Each structure stands twice: as structure tokens, then as C-alpha cells.
Amino acid sequence: MITRRLFTALAATVAMVPGLAFAAEMPKPFDKPAEVKIALVRYLSTGDFFQAYLSGVEKQAAALGVDLRVLDSRQDAALQADMVDQAIALGVDGIIIQHGLTESMQAAAQRAVDAGIKVVAFDVNVENPKIPQIEQSDRDLARLALEQAVADNGTTWTAGYVYVPGIAPLDRRDETWKAVKAANPGIKQVAEFGTLDNPIANSVANQARSVLSANPGINVVFAPYDEFAKGVKIAVDEAGMSGQVSIYSADVSTSDIAAMREAGSAWKATAATNPAVVGEVSVRALAQLLAGEDPGRSVIVPPTLITQKMLNELDIKNMEELGAKLPAFAHADVAVPAWMPLPKR
């Protein structure tokens, strides 16, 4: 009997030790993480980027051990605001607002703050000093891609530009493009086009075909969104101009990697922030707030430059390998206090 009791006690102690050590390091309320409830209130959810963002949120929430609720309004601005109220009613401790419209979300976010809930916002400005903004720096994205374009092609080229105004991240990327054009008078933009008609790549390919035949002198296309770049690449291939045109873009996905690595591909470089990392950072910033720390008014996730050459040299075939072989892409050193548990890689 004694031996058995001793054994049980020993086993219990051994099991307790890491738990105790863990709990001692964690600030409140993460000493009892299972009792912490957070909600992700989404505006956009369809597509690879948003799917990856969600996986990042889920991974970091699991690493912390908190209870995550996902509320998805599927591009319904009014419903998204209602969902914030729903989250308040659920009694969550923290809310991540992912995209949305300033007009509809500002009041809802304020109601959550008034209810004593900690809130962070990703890619939507809710005009509230108590709410940190998580941002992927679109200006840096555009800057990295354009610096590579200048490094590859010098400062004198004929440019085609793909742009749809009124989309916040594209507008921010556009600011950088305007600045680069102003700084380099040798860059001559002869055509601007773009559409968000679904499937975007197909519609942009049709437009790009017209543009390339009207302006055969184009040698660089700046397409600061990967769906645009895909469309331009299809058109360049169809026109047999892949030897003469170079495409620079922003964002990345597994199929983008394949397209960039095709033999003789015109798609030379892209700059991207890993959406999964942005998701992780969103949760970490919220966790810091809950623990009484200040992640700062704006939390910027830095982008990485990905060139065709890098992909070929490191033989990267998909997003997972990109994360494994380009460590800068897999993890951002943002919102990482010493106590923060990170997702397993």
C-alpha cells in the first residue's frame, strides 16, 4: 500500500512540476488560460489570405491555451457590428476586430471598450486611442517590391500599373508607387488598369492582354496584389512577352510560388507579410493588453522580400517551405514579451 501511495504521490508531483513552473511565469489572467475567452470578429473571410490569417489566430490562441470564438460576418458591415455586441453578451475578455468599415465598427468597438473588454483591430481604423492597430505595412510592401524593380531594371523603364482605387491596402501601396515615380522621372507609366471582377486573375488577364497590345513597349508591370500579378503573368505568357516584361507584386501564396518558379517566368519578385504571422501577432497584442501591458498604439508586422532567385536557390515549393527556409517569413519578433508562449513550428 505504501509503495503504491508513494508512487502515486511521486507521479503527481512530477506531473505538477512543469505546470507549477509554467503558471508561475504567466501573468494574470493567463495563469488560468482556459478561463480566458477571446473573440475574433471578421469582416473578410473568403480566400487564401484570410484562411491563413485565421490559422495564425488559432495557433497562437492554442499556444496560450485560451478559448477562441470566431464570429464571421462575411462582408456584412451591419452584422459585424452586431457580432461585437454578441461577443460582449458572451462575456469575452478580449476581441480582435479583423477588417471592416470605420463607420460601422467605431461605435461597436467603443461599446466593447466601455464594457471593459480589451480590443485590438487588424486593418481597420476604429479611431479609438485605447485600441491598438495591427497593421501589415503596405507602404513597406510596395517599397520592397519597387526597390527590387529598380535594382533589376535601373531607374529608366516603361511601366504598366494595376490598381483599383478605394481599397485601403491598395491605396496605401499606391502612395508608395506615386512617391517612387516622383523620385525617378525615368519611370514612365503608360497604362493603368485593374478590376476586382471574380475570378480576378482571369479578368485582369483579359485587361492586361489589351494593355500589352496597345503598349508593346512596357517592360515592367507593378501589380501590388498577387491576384493582379497572376493575371498579368497569364497575359504576358499568352502574348509571348515573358522574356521582355518583368512583374513585381505584393503578397504570396503556394500557387504564386509555383507561378514565380515556372521556367522563364516574368514574375520576378514579390513582397509579403505572412498572413498567419499577422494572425499570431493579433492574438499576442491582445494577450499583452489583457495582461496589463501596452503593445503600443500601432503594431506593425514587417514584410519580407521574396525573389524568384531566392525561391529557386532554396528550392521552395509552398508556403510551409517558405516559412521553414526564410525564417523572417515564419515569425515576426513583434509583441513577444518573455512570458509569451509561441506556437510550435
Added chain:
Amino acid sequence: MQSGSPNAIDLAIKYGFLVLMAGLIVFFGVMAEGFLSPHSAVFILQSVAITGILALGVTATLVVGGFDLSIGAVATSALMLSSYAMVVWQLDAVSAVALCLGMGLLVGLVNGLLIVKMKVPDLLATLGMMFLLVGLQRIPTEGRSISTGMTLPDGTTASGIFSEGFLMLGRHRLDFILPNLVPLSVVFLVLIAIGVWVFLELTRHGRLMYAIGSNAKAAGLAGANVNGYKIAAYMISGTLASFGGVLLAARLGRGDVASGNNLLLDSVAAALIGFAVLGASKPNAFGTAIGALFVGILLQGLTMMNAPYYTQDFIKGGVLVIALVFTFALSGRGGRARG
């Protein structure tokens, strides 16, 4: 006096749209450098090939007095299914295409049965099917696009590839006047347009379908298998839509997550514009093909002149409204008797 003016109106109704199109070509030929070239003509045809094929399917359902809202979703489902078949299941091109066409046929059959047997109104039945397919096509990949090297939900990596033969459907070019000029998708559009035209205009089955569209009861009393032809029309529509999706997959080279709503709207617009061509005042294959071409010429010319996308939408809408006025106001007096 009586004989002069009706003739002018008749002429305007009959040839107005074709004259408008000729005028458009001349206008863009002068305004946009490089518009009048064989390459440019082929671009236009290629850009309308997929919507044109879908529009011919819608035409078949319009002929029997129905409507198919699910074609865009069928096309994107075929896009996802063909990609999934090749990349994940590693099937060859022929099986992938056969699978997609079978899927389109099945969806058409279900649509037809819902409408004919379950008495669900056509718009509602196909609307339900549209939502069902938009959701269904995303379940296997958890909402992500399909491409070689993607990570599957179970953690493994998909190693299949789009086979060369499949990609040829959307990318191969035939020598015609100039080498490597005409893409295969354009050849498919022309063949399907001729096929649908011959079927609707020259065969007994086609004429019966028109009869069902104008008065189903009378056609039924005259001995036509009304339900059978209605189901057949939806099956034609589903199959053509899935073929459009296959061509889309072959052009993109990946399974893109897309709702297909724009495909639906563009092809419906082409079919409706087709009502006005040659004063037909009814759905017809020739008109649909011309309607698709008209929209293609307009968008190509406007893009070459650097017009932004919203003005293009605006002008597309304007053309549709004018075409509908042609159809319903100007030639309304003659009605279907004219056709």
C-alpha cells in the same frame, strides 16, 4: 406615308445592333492604336470565350421559358473539381474533364427535376443550387485555392500537377493566318455556338423547345414532352457551364476560389443582349454569340484607351439597358411572331 416609317423602324430593330457594333469597331479602330489587328481580334474572342459558352447554356434555359442562376457556380465548381482531380487525386486530363462534364450534367438534372417534379420556381431552384455549389466547392480544401504543392487539411502535401493536355485546352494556339494565333478556347466557343444554333433553329427538338417557351400548355397538348425538354435544357446549361469552368481552370492553371457571380452576370447580359440582335425578340444562339462579342469589343477597346473598371461596368450596363429597350419596347408589337 404609312409605309415609310414602319419600315425604317423595322430596319432599325433588325440591323440597329449590328450597325452599332460596326460603329464601335470603327471608333476603337481610330481611337485605340493596335485595335484593328488579327491579334486584337483574337484577344477579344478569347476574353469572351468562357462567358460566351456559359451564355449559350443560359440561352437554352431561356428558350424553354426558364432561367439558370447556377451557371456561374457550376463553372467555378468545375474549376475547383478539375484542379482537385488532378492535383490531389492525380487523375489525367481526360478523366478530369469527364468528371467535370458529368458534374455539370448532374447539376442540370437536379435543377431540372427540382423545377419540373418538385414544382420549385426556376429562379429559386437554381438560386438554391448556386449557394449549395459555392459552399460545396470549398469544403474539400477548407476554402483555400488549389495548386500543386499545397498543404492539404490532413497535413500532407498535394503532389499532382495540371497535365499538359489539360492546360492545352486553355492555352494551346492553332496556326490560322498567323502562326500560333487562335487559342483552342475560341475554337470551342465557335463550335459550341454553331452546335447550339443548329440544335435550336434547325432540329425538331429545338423548335419544340421554343414552342414550350412561348406556351408550355399548348405545346404539351400538341404532344411535346414538356418536362423532358425542360430538364434537357437545364442539363445543356449545366454541361456547358462546367465546360466553361474547365477552360477557366486550364487558363489559370490553378483552382481559384471564386464565386462566379461575375461569370453569371456577364453571360446573362450576353444572352439578353442577344434578344435584340436581328430583331429576334427571343433568346437565340446567334444573338447570344454576338452579344458576348459586343461586350468583349467594348471592354477591349475601353481598356486599350485606359478607361477604369467602373466606367466599363457603367457602359456594360448601358448597353444592356439599350438592348432591352430594343427588345421589349420597339419590337414589342411584333412579339414572338417575328421569330
